[in-house]
Amino acid sequence: MDDRWTFPEEPHYDMDFAAIKFVAVHGTERQVCAISTAAINDQFRTEDTPEAAMRNYREHADWVHGVAIKLIEQREPHHKGFYLITSQIAQMFGR
Structure with a gap:
């Protein structure tokens, strides 16, 4: 079994949370x-x-x-x- 996480979907900005949402997939886990x-923005100044x-x-x-x-x-x-x-x-x- 592949033990890597993938991020197959395009991220999107969620105005309700002021955040970028994205999906992580590992096998059948989403x-x-x-x-x-x-x-x-703070992290990258x-x-x-x-x-x-x-x-x-x-x-x-x-x-x-990774985070x-x-x-x-x-x-x-x-x-x-x-x-x-x-x-x-x-x-x-950190970075």
Whole structure:
């Protein structure tokens, strides 16, 4: 069995959570993940806009996905049922 996570769907900006949502897939397991606009823009020191967040996501997807996988492995989803990378979590994992 393949032990890699894939991210087959296009990310999208969720205005309700001010975050970029994306899907992680491992075999038959599918998890919804997100990184807040503040977290990704702070991490890469860019302006705090949805456009900058999406640009940062696309340029640093490997890092974002790596942090998401670590959260999934810890099995602690956000209270709304998805794994949310906050500024605090992003700082813990660095670049």
